[in-house]
Amino acid sequence: MKSANGIPLRVGVFGLLGSGNLGNDGSFEALLGYLRSAHPDAVVDALCGGPEIVATRYRIPATRLHWYRGEYRTASRAGAIAGKGLGKLVDAFRTAAWVRRHDVVIVPGMGVLEATLPLRPWGFPYALFLLSASGRLFGTRVALVSVGAAAIRSRPTRALVRWSARLATYRSYRDTLSRDAMRAMGVDTARDEVYPDLAFALPTPPASTPTGRPGPVCVGVMAFSGGNDDRARAEEIYRRYLDGTTRFVRALVADGRPVRLLTGDEVDAQVVAAILDAVDSPLVTAAETASLADLMKEMAAADSVVATRYHNLLCALKVGTPTLALSYAAKSDALMARMGLDAYCHPAREVDADRLLEQFRALEQSAADVRRTLTERNLTTTRRLEHQFTALTAAVFPAVQAAPATDHTHDHALRETP
Template sequence: MSPPRTRVGVFGYFGMGNIGNEGTLAAFLSALRSRHPGADVHAFVAGPAEVEQEHGVPATRLMAYRPAGTLPRAADLVVKALSRVWDVPRTFRAMGSLDVLVVPGTGVLETALLTQPWSLPYWMFLAVACSRLRGRRVALVAVGAEPARDRVTRTLHAWTVRLAHHVSYRDTASRAAMAESGAPRGDALVYPDLAFGLPAPAPRPRRRDLVVLGVMRYDVEDDPDGAVERYASTMTDLVCALVGSGRAVRTIVGDLADLPLAREIVARSQSRAGRSCPVEACDAATMGALLDEAAGAGVVVASRFHHVVAGVLAGTPVVSLGYAEKNARLLAEVGLAGASQRIDDIDLGRLLTEIDRAASSGPAVSDATAEALERFRKELDDLYEVLSTVVGD
């Protein structure tokens, strides 16, 4: 009689159109299938139908209720509150069907994008706590973290980390953030982002004059409309300046929600510089497609973290316009320190200088990137060896 298959639950905010998150999940599932081909995988995610279609694993929605925008606000608040209560027995029952719960990468312990405490922080804590109550193993694998300003979020994150059997972070700043938040883990190690386990893009002709521009709809809590408009205006100025200097531009996004803004920036640029100007919007919707775009460019101007990852994997010079410090930290690790600005405080003149410098960078930069990638892959192999002791056979 064959031994029972290990039942692995994969938890995260997947199936919501975030291309980097889906790339991370794809990389993890590939590694899991390679090392544990007999594992029985089930995903607990925000968009189960999307995950089943893209990744080929059965999936369940991680929350009991997901607003559809059809209820009046008062009714929606009541249903939402009741659903958080129902999430407790629902999650307890679901975690009993597993042997191990894994949270694979992504910024699940980050708060820069205005995460509310009673959404992902609550659901993740609930899943981890219920797993422990059911005697199941729990692993937080190469996750990103930030100190939470909100006390409830900080408490939920801290207990999530304390209860896990395995905790690893994708950079030292994430580990320090959780220690600052009240959850120091002396056994927590640092590994590269899981997306670095994706295969490098196939070689293709590189257009040295092409700038791949990552666009992100970045909302600021106290001035959302003004922030987006300022950003769109600055990106339009950037595109027109690049086109005026003889370059071509293709926009990419890291989340499908960014596509309308990317198309608007292209339309504004064409309106100003002429319909025939060499700028176009790319609708690439997978990490593999983003890697191909990055591989064909002379420079990647990255906004989302996984734009940086795509550029590094493709061996293309990267300039960052980040909403958090993780972009700059990653660039420093691959020998590109300094080529980074805040997305909400862009100096256009400096940005153009950084793009020129990146475009003319020599073999030293590409060699440093290649060395970093080789190191990342070895470290990820070590991570999966460690994780095997948690997942089991």
């Protein structure tokens, strides 16, 4: 893809990529697949959390998102506090200079407009605001693609998120709840669309053939301690989640079921270690996963999945494995409802092992029907994502006349209702 003067267009990708979160990296991989297929001549680089990993794994140039390397560590000493403060000023100039070098900058998926997990306004929200403001200043098109959003109570965070969205050239959301949340925060969403999460565009591994015998259960865990408004109760929430999940795994082992523990972020390793130590059974093992592709392979080989992290749920649903959500935010409930499994949600804040076991057994009894439902919903999801990529090309790559990726007679039927 080239600009009008024949020079390849420069496309930047922005986010907490290469930082240990498999969901973020999976959305990035899906976007790269689109760019390399639809715009193969584009020159792509990234401003991200883990530039060394991104550069090595995806073979594109990458720049560190924050000048100050201790950005996400708590600053208690004067030197660290000063370093963080100076870093905010330096990042304003660094981000502006990086944005200015590009024709288009894309933020691929991720919950960049929400605070469902602990978040400080001067961390990523500030970085995202710098991105959108720089794009508006220099005429670089900024696209927020299939992103997650949620209502935010903190005024500074809400203001930064609102202006980040307002200043972007293009916005789409991964669920209707996200679009509604941005509208409630004062963003005009009249032209914004809802599309599935970008990770649904990743290749799907083949599912295992049911043997008729009880098989392995994948349990996706999370270092869950509540959201941004739960800081005072964080330890209590974490302990309750860990205890309930451990009891559930112990009950599966008592039934003779092999259990594979899965994670979605490096911080989840502490939960895996605690469960392995508490249950102490050869039936419980931990999978080593470095990507959403690895997660999907594990889940495709399982009879069923019980998972907490959003992208763990997504992977299980994508491969068509019967799935039960330990839901920690409305986005998880919305995803399960979208895929026809809203009856199989359990609150992560109040894990009741006995009730969870009942829901799990009901899920397995309905496994055949659930698999058929997921097959149908995944077909619709694939068509919607094809339409998303066509719309993205038209919106932020106006010099390109893209071939239609979908039969546009279906557009009205596929469009999300407000």
